[in-house]
Amino acid sequence: MRTYLIRRLLLGVLVFLGLTLVTFFIARVVPSDPAARWVGPRATVEQIARARAKLGLDKPIHVQYGRYMADLVQGDWGTSIVTHQPVLRDIKTYLPASLELTISGMILAVIVGIPLGVISAAHKDRAVDHLSRAFSIGAVSLPTFWVAMVLQLVFFGYLRLLPVGGELDLAIKLAYPVHQITGSYLVDSLITGNWVVFANALLHLILPAVTLAAYPLGLITRMTRSSMLEVLNEDYIRVARAYGMTERRITYLYALKNAIGPTVTVIALTVAYSLAGTFLIEAVFNWPGLGHYAADAVLAADYPAIMGVTILVAIFYVALNLAVDVVQAILDPRIKAA
Amino acid sequence: MPEAILEIRDLKVSFRTFSGRVQAVDIQSLAVLPQEILGLVGETGSGKSVTASTVLRLLPERKAIVEGGPVLFKGQDLLAKTEAEMRKIRGREIAMIFQDPMSSLNPVFTVGEPLTRIIAIHQGVSLKEARERALAALGRVRLPNPDKILGSYPHELSGGMRQRVMIGMALSSNPDLLFADEPTTALDVTIQAQILRLIDDLRHEIKASIVFITHNLGVIAKVSDRVAVMYAGNVIEVGPTRDIFHRPAHPYTGLLLKAIPRLGETRDKLPVIEGAVPVIRRPETGCYFHPRCPRRDDACREARPVLAPIGPGHYAACGKPA
Numbered sequence: 001m002r003t004y005l006i007r008r009l010l011l012g013v014l015v016f017l018g019l020t021l022v023t024f025f026i027a028r029v030v031p032s033d034p035a036a037r038w039v040g041p042r043a044t045v046e047q048i049a050r051a052r053a054k055l056g057l058d059k060p061i062h063v064q065y066g067r068y069m070a071d072l073v074q075g076d077w078g079t080s081i082v083t084h085q086p087v088l089r090d091i092k093t094y095l096p097a098s099l100e101l102t103i104s105g106m107i108l109a110v111i112v113g114i115p116l117g118v119i120s121a122a123h124k125d126r127a128v129d130h131l132s133r134a135f136s137i138g139a140v141s142l143p144t145f146w147v148a149m150v151l152q153l154v155f156f157g158y159l160r161l162l163p164v165g166g167e168l169d170l171a172i173k174l175a176y177p178v179h180q181i182t183g184s185y186l187v188d189s190l191i192t193g194n195w196v197v198f199a200n201a202l203l204h205l206i207l208p209a210v211t212l213a214a215y216p217l218g219l220i221t222r223m224t225r226s227s228m229l230e231v232l233n234e235d236y237i238r239v240a241r242a243y244g245m246t247e248r249r250i251t252y253l254y255a256l257k258n259a260i261g262p263t264v265t266v267i268a269l270t271v272a273y274s275l276a277g278t279f280l281i282e283a284v285f286n287w288p289g290l291g292h293y294a295a296d297a298v299l300a301a302d303y304p305a306i307m308g309v310t311i312l313v314a315i316f317y318v319a320l321n322l323a324v325d326v327v328q329a330i331l332d333p334r335i336k337a338a
Numbered sequence: 339m340p341e342a343i344l345e346i347r348d349l350k351v352s353f354r355t356f357s358g359r360v361q362a363v364d365i366q367s368l369a370v371l372p373q374e375i376l377g378l379v380g381e382t383g384s385g386k387s388v389t390a391s392t393v394l395r396l397l398p399e400r401k402a403i404v405e406g407g408p409v410l411f412k413g414q415d416l417l418a419k420t421e422a423e424m425r426k427i428r429g430r431e432i433a434m435i436f437q438d439p440m441s442s443l444n445p446v447f448t449v450g451e452p453l454t455r456i457i458a459i460h461q462g463v464s465l466k467e468a469r470e471r472a473l474a475a476l477g478r479v480r481l482p483n484p485d486k487i488l489g490s491y492p493h494e495l496s497g498g499m500r501q502r503v504m505i506g507m508a509l510s511s512n513p514d515l516l517f518a519d520e521p522t523t524a525l526d527v528t529i530q531a532q533i534l535r536l537i538d539d540l541r542h543e544i545k546a547s548i549v550f551i552t553h554n555l556g557v558i559a560k561v562s563d564r565v566a567v568m569y570a571g572n573v574i575e576v577g578p579t580r581d582i583f584h585r586p587a588h589p590y591t592g593l594l595l596k597a598i599p600r601l602g603e604t605r606d607k608l609p610v611i612e613g614a615v616p617v618i619r620r621p622e623t624g625c626y627f628h629p630r631c632p633r634r635d636d637a638c639r640e641a642r643p644v645l646a647p648i649g650p651g652h653y654a655a656c657g658k659p660a
């Protein structure tokens with residue numbers, strides 16, 4: 001197990017390095033002059049040249065990369081050209097809201113998607129299965145912004161049950177200040193026992209989380225269904241039946257443990273993707289997440305910010321992949337042996 | 339003749355497929371006597387395994403159509419039992435050993451998990467007590483270090499050990515009837531011999547009837563008391579092993595025996611039975627075997643023969659028995 005982990009970890013570091021390399025060079029070949037942007041539209045040629053020297057852009061590109069990586073490991077992720085703030089500080093501002101949204105959406109997708117996929121497979125070609133398949137195809141193929149707006153229309157517009165957007169009502173934000181610990185209203189209010197804020201934050205989270213959950217929910221359901229169908233045809237499932245095991249035990253224990261692997265991979269990849277890839281949801285629900293920040297950075301050719309978000313997402317990808325490898329090895333003892 | 343432990347009468351099993359119904363089993367009569375080993379032989383697709391699955395009611399309900407019967411086990415019709423009643427019989431009164439011990443064991447659980455659980459379910463004991471009995475079950479099939487094996491995953495065991503585990507599992511609740519469905523086919527020859535010896539040893543300890551399903555006549559000759567030969571889903575000859583091997587009455591049995599290669603015999607070509615097993619979707623009139631039969635005449639084309647006595651305990655379904 002240990003050598004397996006070390007091998008996976010080293011591979012993760014390599015992937016991470018490769019990713020920074022590719023992003024760095026792509027950001028540099030884009031025909032936009034960061035130095036000119038740094039000093040603004042009315043700068044003189046001389047000012048631009050000075051900015052270029054200050055940002056280190058006059059050095060050869062491999063020197064620039066080396067310097068960037070050296071700064072990176074020391075916690076200096078560069079300074080945003082747009083906000084003129086350290087990129088790491090910007091990320092710290094936006095990340096909690098993104099994590100809050102991603103994690104709650106994924107929890108929803110997992111607790112609905114896996115059982116739905118299992119039930120669908122266990123009742124293949126019956127009414128439940130047809131319904132669940134129609135539902136999962138819909139969840140995967142409906143455009144996110146459309147789902148978001150329909151949910152707003154129904155739950156805010158007609159039913160007046162849930163807020164239309166934002167993280168917290170302004171009145172509550174002002175009346176009940178929250179002591180910042182993690183930066184997430186939901187978590188901080190829970191820790192400090194600030195129930196009014198907690199309830200309000202939870203209400204605000206429901207619609208964006210449901211919207212975010214739709215796509216992975218469909219994916220998880222389909223993935224679970226198809227690998228369950230495969231496993232349910234295996235000999236050891238027939239053997240379990242031949243020895244008088246109950247269908248429930250066979251399905252949810254003996255088959256599911258074999259079938260869950262691909263689903264775990266999908267879950268991890270979707271989490272990493274959702275972190276900065278939920279710009280549309282954030283836009284519709286006015287959610288102050290990382291997707292917003294990333295989209296602004298791209299539009300402004302704010303390359304330190306782009307690099308920062310990319311590296312953050314890369315770290316999440318690598319870490320989650322490592323976690324997946326560990327989970328797979330725990331689920332299936334044959335992986336460790338290989 | 340003693341009271342049969344299992345008696346199958348007029349059993350028809352067919353499957354729904356895209357190209358219509360396929361008849362897989364059509365048995366007029368088959369009985370398993372107490373504490374005997376009955377060899378069930380036939381070519382691939384002759385309905386041996388489907389018969390076993392039908393008795394245990396393991397066929398997928400939506401695809402398989404079971405007609406006729408009854409299938410009497412200790413005097414009770416299994417076809418009339420509910421699923422919950424069948425679950426109490428499976429693994430406890432009727433157990434089954436499957437062909438491939440690798441795919442029969444769940445790869446992501448230790449072999450102790452199903453074994454202990456089955457014992458706990460069927461014998462109504464705690465998991466702790468079940469573990470003790472599981473160790474005993476592994477000891478009974480001559481596995482060294484049962485403690486270690488109980489905590490092993492299937493991929494950590496050899497093919498022979500895995501099949502021993504399966505046999506241990508099958509016998510753990512002292513069943514009255516055991517189906518062994520090609521239990522040695524997936525193993526290499528020396529391990530085959532060991533497993534056969536084990537089954538032979540255990541039959542005296544366990545007092546169960548064993549239905550030994552195989553297409554290997556050499557194996558059948560070694561282990562079984564009686565032999566039933568299946569052709570196209572039908573039992574066409576049944577009798578004491580000695581009679582079947584020395585005085586086969588049905589021409590199919592005779593040809594099957596001739597097709598066994600023997601060491602030291604110089605023959606240019608192994609005798610083959612001309613033709614193929616008929617497409618069981620469209621059973622022709624008359625004897626199922628007549629298109630391939632060397633002894634056929636016009637009568638064979640019309641009437642389907644029923645099992646008729648040939649000698650003591652020896653029956654054949656043939657219009658012109660040898």
